[in-house]
Amino acid sequence: MLLHRLTDFARREPTTALLAPVFIIALFAGQVLGVSAPATLLARAAIFAIAALSLSFILGQGGMVSLGHAAPMGLGAYVTLSLSMLGFKDLLGVMACAFIVGALFSALTGLIALRTRGVYFIMITLAFAQMAYYAMSSLSVFGGTDGIALPLRSTLFGWPLLRSDSATALLALGLLAALFWGLSRVTRSRFGMALRASHLNEARFTALGFEPLPYRLMAYSFAGGISALAGVLLANLTDYIAPSFLDWHRSGELIVMVVLGGVARPFGAILGAFALIYLESLLGGLTQYWNLALGLILLAIVLARGRFERTARIAP
Amino acid sequence: MSEPVLAIRDLCKNYGALRVTDHVSLDVHEGEIHAIIGPNGAGKTTLIAQIAGALHPDSGAILLSGKDISRLSPAARAQRGLARVFQISSLIAPFTALENVALAAQARFASSLSFWRAASADRDLVTRAQTALATVGLAARAQTRAASLSHGEARSLEIAMCLVQQPRLLLLDEPMAGAGPEETRELTRVLLGLKGKIAMLLIEHDMATVFALADRLSLLVGGALAATGTPAMMRHDPEVRKAYLGDFAP
Incomplete structure (x- = not known):
């Protein structure tokens, strides 16, 4: 009976079913298996969850599949680096600057990208992100392709809060919770209803008198700003900033996180981010071929969900 | 003339x-x-x-x-x-009938630059929407998702969405x-x-x-x-x- 309930649950919620044991193993047996310290791992997962959540918002609500969402995130890290090099490390100030840079990048690239739809949009977002990647790689002051260490970690009102990874993790979790709550309110607001409608039925949306572009652009820019905030925290966590932060592989990982957790529900992105980060770490500690193992697991999850959704649609 | x-x-x-x-x-x-x-x-x-x-x-x-x-x-x-009823009913399928009409009212009578307050709490929009739904005889179906409406009801809903915009x-x-x-x-x-x-x-x-x-x-x-x-x-x-x-x- 219990076994039947469990397999049913696993089929309905493959990501959660997988994440629970992985999380527990990583928590208790982590040290033995060579997995990163719990606090570092938690902070990393929460940071990527912030970026993934902002992507899930524009993807799920607005239908904007961006394959360049790592770009504003990386730019946020580079803003942190630049300000740190100039001796400025107040966290709130750094975050404000990073948000503006991330939002501006998304707004300017969005003005062009959002005039396209579907595959063309995906390609253009990828192209812009790659442009940013190469731009950062070419700057020798930032160490070129190798990257550079962060001179000074950000402080909160002078307090070296981010010196410990546990504190960073707590801050990231707090920001994540605030973002989740905020986005759930935006989704139900008049703006949120309009954004969703623009994606669900564009013909009816315009026939009612709405122009789609302003809504998409606002959401897209906001998501870019949020992603940059995640970048600030990531820079503080890794203490090292490299162009790889903006690489299209990172953008792809963010998409995987969103899809893994389930596009339909907002919490999905958080689930997917935690699942991917923890899986990567655990598998990395277990085998040299962790990439292969990860790929197979992702495949299994997606297939399981596909099968469940098919049967769910047939059954009344 | x-x-x-x-x-x-x-x-x-x-x-x-x-x-x-x-x-x-x-x-x-x-x-x-x-x-x-x-x-x-x-x-x-x-x-x-x-x-x-x-x-x-x-x-x-x-x-x-x-x-x-x-x-x-x-x-x-x-x-x-200008309001349009399409040849094949064009609605926002996952929204309820009320949400569909409220959105139509929002296009004409409210600013969409509202990010915090729930759209369902906007009394003006909801009242306008309810009135329009009553005019086409769909008052009882206000909370039903548009995708679940019958064909005729979907047509009526589209008319309501047009009407609410005056x-x-x-x-x-x-x-x-x-x-x-x-x-x-x-x-x-x-x-x-x-x-x-x-x-x-x-x-x-x-x-x-x-x-x-x-x-x-x-x-x-x-x-x-x-x-x-x-x-x-x-x-x-x-x-x-x-x-x-x-x-x-x-």
């Missing part, structure tokens, strides 16, 4: 050598229901699409209350008071299409209730509906206007008979 709500002047559209709209000129007066009839392939839906802004004519002008809207996007035309002109593309006898009676009742209050341009095949509702009829054949007149006149018009019954008309 006051200015017509809609004036189409010498509208032309060709797809290569095919004339889909052939120098069409017609108007719709305040409070008038003007029906367009004609055999399949006559270019009726293409005409509606050009008026709505979804298609661009090759030449000619479209005037809404005297203002040229020929260059405006569909959204801009909607903001000027449009100058309502474009209806075959509102009775796919509706059974009961649904047709209900929709006709709703439209009759609006007769004289809103100007309407209506495409319809169902002759009973057309004669019950229309103040004027226009016959479109092969992209061109073959005849115009009151229902009484058109009933006996040889062109109408020829269009529907062929050359074997008595």
